[in-house]
Amino acid sequence: MSERGVLVVNLGSPRSTEVGDVRRYLNQFLMDPYVVDLPWPLRRLLVGLILLTRPKASAHAYASIWWEQGSPLVVITRRVQQALQARLKMPVEMAMRYGEPSIEQGLLKLAAEPGVREVLFMPQYPQFADSTVTTSIAEAKRVIATHGLQIKLNVLPPFYDRSDYLDALAQTTRPYLEQGFDFLLMSYHGLPERHLRKADPTAGHCLSSPDCCSRPSPAHATCYRAQCSYVSQALAQRLGLRDDQWSQSFQSRLGRDKWIEPYTEARLDELAAQGVKRLLVVCPAFVTDCIETLEEIGDRAREQFIAAGGEELVLVPCLNDDAHWVDLLQRWSEETPALA
Numbered sequence: 001m002s003e004r005g006v007l008v009v010n011l012g013s014p015r016s017t018e019v020g021d022v023r024r025y026l027n028q029f030l031m032d033p034y035v036v037d038l039p040w041p042l043r044r045l046l047v048g049l050i051l052l053t054r055p056k057a058s059a060h061a062y063a064s065i066w067w068e069q070g071s072p073l074v075v076i077t078r079r080v081q082q083a084l085q086a087r088l089k090m091p092v093e094m095a096m097r098y099g100e101p102s103i104e105q106g107l108l109k110l111a112a113e114p115g116v117r118e119v120l121f122m123p124q125y126p127q128f129a130d131s132t133v134t135t136s137i138a139e140a141k142r143v144i145a146t147h148g149l150q151i152k153l154n155v156l157p158p159f160y161d162r163s164d165y166l167d168a169l170a171q172t173t174r175p176y177l178e179q180g181f182d183f184l185l186m187s188y189h190g191l192p193e194r195h196l197r198k199a200d201p202t203a204g205h206c207l208s209s210p211d212c213c214s215r216p217s218p219a220h221a222t223c224y225r226a227q228c229s230y231v232s233q234a235l236a237q238r239l240g241l242r243d244d245q246w247s248q249s250f251q252s253r254l255g256r257d258k259w260i261e262p263y264t265e266a267r268l269d270e271l272a273a274q275g276v277k278r279l280l281v282v283c284p285a286f287v288t289d290c291i292e293t294l295e296e297i298g299d300r301a302r303e304q305f306i307a308a309g310g311e312e313l314v315l316v317p318c319l320n321d322d323a324h325w326v327d328l329l330q331r332w333s334e335e336t337p338a339l340a
């Protein structure tokens, strides 16, 4: 009997590629105030407008990458959970922030395990963002309070600066690089600039200058862009790349707000115009392949790059259920000190 359980937490996907299921998922996702951070009436209005057209387009995109067993993100997270369960002497569950299995279902399952008094909560995000990490923790706290669960939460912090994670990322990227590419683009999920400013505890550092992320600041503990830059530098260094052989960019922009730049879409055209023919793309904001990597980069970005004059764009798979990644999650589960 273990006093501890593990919850592997990811973002979540629609139940199916039916437009209605995608609309329900997008509504839950975008009505989260940590994602669309507007007062409720404005949020309702904006999300209502997005839901007029986006579900159909997203359903089509999901259908193009869907697997027989379901959404790649959910299927791969299940594999990670099962692989971890086979290695750890404590119950391991998985949960999604949106859709199912929900954080509520995951925590209730763990709380029902005899003896479990503490849950190691493992959000699968290398970098901090309110729209991923904070919202997942807030949902877990809501569930614990609502059900009066007698469990303590022990949260795995963002792991962008852990050398074992960076080594694993380099290890999955290196064999692709060795096939001979002109350039490596590190494409991260984007974020509205407003989210960076809101998360800045110094209320002034983030986005105060173009190089703010390379000037040391306590703001970087919660600065998504600084944490992405850290990963990019560390990965380039591990791969032995010169500064003119790689760059970082941000994808998946939604709406009209200004998001952090440079945008991946713009970089693809620039790189093709500069004569890059063989482009390798890695997506280090994701540890699990999903619509944003498989469809947005693997399919759409590839088409865009080739239409702009490039010859080949290859996507490096995420860490997924790679044995080295499961090794790390196992080690982190075992070495995280128990709460008093």
Ligand SMILES: C=CC1=C(C)c2cc3[nH]c(cc4nc(cc5[nH]c(cc1n2)c(C)c5CCC(=O)O)C(CCC(=O)O)=C4C)c(C)c3C=C
Pocket: 011, 012, 013, 014, 026, 035, 036, 054, 058, 071, 073, 125, 129, 131, 132, 189, 190, 191, 192, 224, 252, 254, 285, 286, 289, 290, 291, 292
């Ligand atoms: C305001 C909108 C969004 C913010 C902010 C945002 C932040 C954010 N998201 C991820 C990781 C993932 N996002 C995924 C899908 C996705 N993201 C948004 C919007 C925002 N994300 C939408 C509308 C969607 C759905 C797909 C679509 O319609 O385009 C996914 C994949 C889910 C899947 O089922 O495969 C992931 C993973 C991060 C890391 C992040 C902040 C840094």
Ligand SMILES: [Fe+2]
Pocket: 189, 252
């Ligand atoms: Fe997203």
Ligand SMILES: [Fe+2]
Pocket: 205, 206, 207, 212, 213, 219, 223, 225, 226
């Ligand atoms: Fe910054």
